[in-house]
Amino acid sequence: MWKLKRRDFLKGLGLTGTGALLSGNVWALNRLEPIGDTLASEYPYRGWEDLYRNEWAWDHVGHAAHCINCMGNCGWDVYVKDGIVIREEQIAKYPQVNPNVPDANPRGCQKGAIHSTAMYEADRLRYPLKRAGERGEGKWQRISWDQATEEIADKVIDIFEKYGPGKLKTHQGSGNQTMVRQSAPNRFASLVGGIQLDGFTVVGDLNTGAHLAYGNPLESFTSDAWFDADYILLGMINPNATRIPDAHYIWEAKYNGARITSTAPDYNPSSIHTDLWMPIKQGSDPFLAMSFVNVIIEERLFKPAFMKEQTDLPMLVRLDNGKLLREADLVEGGSDEVFYHWDLKSGQAVRAKGSMGDDDKTLRLGDVDPALEGEFEVEGIKVTTVFEQVKQEAAKYSPETTFEHTNIHPDVVRQEARHLAAARKAIVMLGYITSSYSNCLYIGWGYALALALTGHGGRTGGLDTSWVVWNHPKWTELATFDGKKSARYEPGGLGEVLRGGMMDGIRRHFDNEKLKARTGFNVDEMEAMMQESIDEGWMPYYGEIKGMISIADNTFRRNKIAETYREEHLRQASELYVNINVRMDSTAEWADYVLPAASHYEAWDLRTQGYHRFCNVFTQSVPPVGECKPDWDIMALLTKKIQERAVARGIGPIQDGEVTRDLHTIHDDFTRNGELNTDYDVFRYIVENSPEFGGVSVEEATERGFIVMNEQAGLNQPLQKDQPYNPFTAQTDGKQPYETLTGRITFYCDHPRFVKLKSTVPTARLYAGPEASNYPLHFYSPHARWGIHSNWRSNKYLLRLQRGEPNIYINPKLAAERGIQDGDRVKLFNANGEFFAQAKFYPSIPADSIMMEHGWEPHQYIHRKPMNNSHATLLQPLELVGGWGHLQFIYAKWNANQVIHESSYDIALATADEIADPRAV
Ligand SMILES: Nc1nc2c(c(=O)[nH]1)N[C@H]1C(S)=C(S)[C@@H](COP(=O)(O)OP(=O)(O)OC[C@H]3O[C@@H](n4cnc5c(=O)[nH]c(N)nc54)[C@H](O)[C@@H]3O)O[C@H]1N2
Ligand SMILES: Nc1nc2c(c(=O)[nH]1)N[C@H]1C(S)=C(S)[C@@H](COP(=O)(O)OP(=O)(O)OC[C@H]3O[C@@H](n4cnc5c(=O)[nH]c(N)nc54)[C@H](O)[C@@H]3O)O[C@H]1N2
Ligand code: SF4
Numbered sequence: 001m002w003k004l005k006r007r008d009f010l011k012g013l014g015l016t017g018t019g020a021l022l023s024g025n026v027w028a029l030n031r032l033e034p035i036g037d038t039l040a041s042e043y044p045y046r047g048w049e050d051l052y053r054n055e056w057a058w059d060h061v062g063h064a065a066h067c068i069n070c071m072g073n074c075g076w077d078v079y080v081k082d083g084i085v086i087r088e089e090q091i092a093k094y095p096q097v098n099p100n101v102p103d104a105n106p107r108g109c110q111k112g113a114i115h116s117t118a119m120y121e122a123d124r125l126r127y128p129l130k131r132a133g134e135r136g137e138g139k140w141q142r143i144s145w146d147q148a149t150e151e152i153a154d155k156v157i158d159i160f161e162k163y164g165p166g167k168l169k170t171h172q173g174s175g176n177q178t179m180v181r182q183s184a185p186n187r188f189a190s191l192v193g194g195i196q197l198d199g200f201t202v203v204g205d206l207n208t209g210a211h212l213a214y215g216n217p218l219e220s221f222t223s224d225a226w227f228d229a230d231y232i233l234l235g236m237i238n239p240n241a242t243r244i245p246d247a248h249y250i251w252e253a254k255y256n257g258a259r260i261t262s263t264a265p266d267y268n269p270s271s272i273h274t275d276l277w278m279p280i281k282q283g284s285d286p287f288l289a290m291s292f293v294n295v296i297i298e299e300r301l302f303k304p305a306f307m308k309e310q311t312d313l314p315m316l317v318r319l320d321n322g323k324l325l326r327e328a329d330l331v332e333g334g335s336d337e338v339f340y341h342w343d344l345k346s347g348q349a350v351r352a353k354g355s356m357g358d359d360d361k362t363l364r365l366g367d368v369d370p371a372l373e374g375e376f377e378v379e380g381i382k383v384t385t386v387f388e389q390v391k392q393e394a395a396k397y398s399p400e401t402t403f404e405h406t407n408i409h410p411d412v413v414r415q416e417a418r419h420l421a422a423a424r425k426a427i428v429m430l431g432y433i434t435s436s437y438s439n440c441l442y443i444g445w446g447y448a449l450a451l452a453l454t455g456h457g458g459r460t461g462g463l464d465t466s467w468v469v470w471n472h473p474k475w476t477e478l479a480t481f482d483g484k485k486s487a488r489y490e491p492g493g494l495g496e497v498l499r500g501g502m503m504d505g506i507r508r509h510f511d512n513e514k515l516k517a518r519t520g521f522n523v524d525e526m527e528a529m530m531q532e533s534i535d536e537g538w539m540p541y542y543g544e545i546k547g548m549i550s551i552a553d554n555t556f557r558r559n560k561i562a563e564t565y566r567e568e569h570l571r572q573a574s575e576l577y578v579n580i581n582v583r584m585d586s587t588a589e590w591a592d593y594v595l596p597a598a599s600h601y602e603a604w605d606l607r608t609q610g611y612h613r614f615c616n617v618f619t620q621s622v623p624p625v626g627e628c629k630p631d632w633d634i635m636a637l638l639t640k641k642i643q644e645r646a647v648a649r650g651i652g653p654i655q656d657g658e659v660t661r662d663l664h665t666i667h668d669d670f671t672r673n674g675e676l677n678t679d680y681d682v683f684r685y686i687v688e689n690s691p692e693f694g695g696v697s698v699e700e701a702t703e704r705g706f707i708v709m710n711e712q713a714g715l716n717q718p719l720q721k722d723q724p725y726n727p728f729t730a731q732t733d734g735k736q737p738y739e740t741l742t743g744r745i746t747f748y749c750d751h752p753r754f755v756k757l758k759s760t761v762p763t764a765r766l767y768a769g770p771e772a773s774n775y776p777l778h779f780y781s782p783h784a785r786w787g788i789h790s791n792w793r794s795n796k797y798l799l800r801l802q803r804g805e806p807n808i809y810i811n812p813k814l815a816a817e818r819g820i821q822d823g824d825r826v827k828l829f830n831a832n833g834e835f836f837a838q839a840k841f842y843p844s845i846p847a848d849s850i851m852m853e854h855g856w857e858p859h860q861y862i863h864r865k866p867m868n869n870s871h872a873t874l875l876q877p878l879e880l881v882g883g884w885g886h887l888q889f890i891y892a893k894w895n896a897n898q899v900i901h902e903s904s905y906d907i908a909l910a911t912a913d914e915i916a917d918p919r920a921v
């Protein structure tokens with residue numbers, strides 16, 4: 001066969017070119033001529049190559065990560081040309097800290113890779129704006145920084161004058177997960193006494209079961225510590241979509257022969273790579289955890305040595321009243337925070353060391369051999385052990401019994417319980433979806449028990465709660481104003497539900513009786529217990545507000561019963577609503593003033609939030625677009641104006657309980673008398689003074705783009721130079737007590753509310769779901785691969801990778817029953833309203849469930865009706881108890897989550913009339 005060679009082909013073109021010339025089309029092809037080797041110097045027209053050369057040319061390279069709530073924390077090189085970011089590329093130079101563990105390179109995700117385009121898209125804010133029409137009307141006037149901050153300053157002072165301190169909500173959302181950016185609003189809130197909600201529970205991310213058990217929900221593994229595990233259960237997490245830069249360590253563990261399993265209602269992008277997927281029924285996880293416990297106990301797979309030393313399982317419990325035996329029961333004036341073991345060697349009760357009331361802060365048992373089982377008598381009081389109580393409860397959860405709830409076959413439960421028990425290092429990973437369920441506490445507590453029974457703690461594994469808090473004393477000092485003054489911290493779920501007027505919506509959705517059968521409480525009881533927690537002083541709540549400044553917080557998008565929530569906040573904050581943001585998100589839309597913030601590549605900053613030891617450095621690669629300013633500089637300017645106006649208006653110190661609110665010196669305080677005026681000042685201060693950064697110079701940090709943190713970064717124990725970080729080794733190796741009432745991993749809680757709700761030991765409850773309402777379909781809204789919440793959700797490149805508009809996932813069987821085709825627009829509805837979305841077939845989801853990724857902005861929905869409008873939340877009353885050792889309001893450790901996935905829906909094909917809207921086409 002004759003083959004056209006490239007050279008012949010070009011010659012042919014040349015001839016045609018001549019023909020074209022003859023016919024008069026001179027402009028088109030007259031410059032084509034036969035040529036030889038395209039790479040040789042004779043090649044006549046090389047100018048076009050410059051197009052490509054120029055594409056890969058730049059003026060300079062900066063560094064940044066993304067300051068968003070993604071857990072990734074990846075360092076990027078940022079390429080700048082003519083003052084514009086043209087692209088970004090992963091740094092990929094992190095050192096391998098241990099030759100036997102894979103390195104952390106490269107880190108990144110597809111959202112980070114397109115930020116250079118997103119930062120210049122149409123929703124980017126560029127100038128300070130003042131509302132020109134009604135709130136939310138979308139009419140804006142561009143004003144100067146001077147005017148904006150002066151007007152805001154006067155309103156802040158007005159609110160103080162009219163109503164006193166405590167009426168300003170200054171909540172910072174999850175969009176600022178970096179040290180410099182995050183410290184500014186916190187420092188401001190500390191100075192004005194602003195209301196600040198717990199950053200974890202406000203979104204539903206606090207693993208309360210882990211706190212109850214370990215006294216610290218934020219002590220977990222670095223991702224490289226997953227690598228040497230030989231059993232990993234992806235309990236409620238989808239790391240391939242939500243932990244993109246770290247997930248590889250899970251799959252690399254397979255090289256060591258690790259068994260990886262997953263529980264999820266759908267065959268999610270992580271389940272597909274596991275050895276076993278357990279298709280669990282939504283919201284039934286505590287039953288699975290308890291069935292593991294049941295098998296471990298029935299088959300006596302437990303490890304007594306670990307249980308005796310590390311847990312409260314051998315502590316004595318009174319048989320007469322079900323309370324732990326306390327020193328106060330035996331000794332006049334004795335402590336109620338000192339507890340007892342039954343010593344098998346001496347045949348008597350002995351004080352257990354290491355509890356909150358005990359001076360001897362050690363877990364070492366010495367000569368004592370505590371009994372795990374049996375009944376005893378101490379000074380006439382009949383007692384047994386916590387373990388006996390746990391056994392009694394666990395006996396109710398045989399795999400045959402739990403099958404009905406979980407859909408996991410008894411043989412599978414037995415098989416996996418045995419694997420878990422036999423593993424050298426077993427990790428149960430509970431993602432944040434855990435804390436988005438009303439039974440979160442039971443899930444974490446149940447799995448913590450299964451792990452503790454089988455001796456998994458410290459180097460041998462444990463519960464992975466998806467977060468490691470590093471030790472940052474200098475950051476803390478800045479954010480909390482040296483602890484000298486404090487913001488008004490509030491439990492996230494409680495504050496949002498009450499201030500957001502969500503109770504009516506909750507009531508509308510749930511059927512009281514059915515709810516109680518599932519969760520153990522009904523709405524009235526829940527409300528009464530919320531009130532009791534406030535009245536008892538267990539949880540703080542500061543009531544209605546008059547003004548609001550929100551920073552990096554898409555609060556009107558993320559909250560439940562969202563429309564009511566927004567209306568309530570806008571009604572209360574009638575005097576002032578300021579939004580500080582990088583883009584016009586669905587919350588900024590409603591503000592009186594919008595202040596434009598510098599984005600990731602436009603400010604100086606540091607980020608350590610994530611699961612690794614590297615602090616990424618943000619070097620302000622480009623000046624901010626338009627008139628944007630870094631968050632720190634915005635707060636500094638705002639305090640400057642408040643101070644000026646306070647002085648001009650003769651405002652002196654304002655008494656606020658024990659402290660004064662000194663609006664007339666607020667700028668001097670905020671900036672430390674001018675030492676910390678800009679984000680760069682703060683950046684330099686933190687780099688140079690933080691012990692965990694080991695004295696690295698600003699120049700070196702800026703040049704490299706990351707800092708390797710030293711051993712002082714570890715909060716509970718040192719972060720060893722060449723070892724992955726395993727949680728609680730200070731306890732398992734160092735024998736230091738846990739930060740719990742008994743000093744041990746806790747499986748007994750005799751708080752009156754735990755007694756009332758029959759939850760003194762780990763047990764199981766179901767989530768609300770369809771059985772607690774009149775709507776038949778389960779519904780969950782996990783996190784999207786194509787955005788971090790609402791960030792980047794409208795980016796053109798990311799929209800191309802998916803359906804490009806809000807969509808639900810539906811089983812084709814259910815779709816067929818309802819006459820729905822893939823791609824159809826459907827209506828989801830319940831007692832609180834409806835929303836529309838495109839149907840996407842997803843055969844792996846159960847036929848009675850709907851899934852929809854969260855994070856779409858309301859304006860992307862038909863009629864601007866987002867799913868969160870019709871979602872009702874619940875609060876778990878147990879998460880609201882206080883006054884019991886480590887169970888008291890502690891920021892980011894103990895308080896109630898706003899739970900997300902309790903509501904259910906019905907579905908129908910949308911009619912043409914219903915979706916008659918330009919956005920629907
Ligand atoms: N239905 C449903 N709802 C949910 C969830 C769910 O799974 N389903 N998940 C919940 C969870 S876990 C979370 S964490 C929340 C997240 O809820 P959102 O509050 O929606 O989180 P973001 O979209 O990250 O909002 C942060 C905002 O900060 C702004 N921002 C980004 N960078 C900067 C900056 O440098 N400076 C300033 N000033 N602003 C900046 C961004 O514009 C963004 O709008 O949603 C919760 N809501
Ligand atoms: N790409 C991307 N990454 C993110 C985020 C993002 O928005 N986008 N957000 C970050 C933040 S703030 C958070 S909170 C996390 C959230 O990330 P994750 O912790 O992974 O939680 P989700 O994505 O909400 O849900 C994970 C999976 O849980 C499964 N699931 C749902 N219900 C149940 C149940 O009842 N039982 C069990 N066993 N499984 C269930 C579903 O398969 C779902 O895909 O992701 C973080 N990372
Ligand atoms: S968005 Fe987060 S996970 Fe993605 S590249 Fe940036 S820092 Fe990494």
Ligand SMILES: [Mo]
Pocket residue numbers: 069203205432
């Ligand atoms: Mo989250």
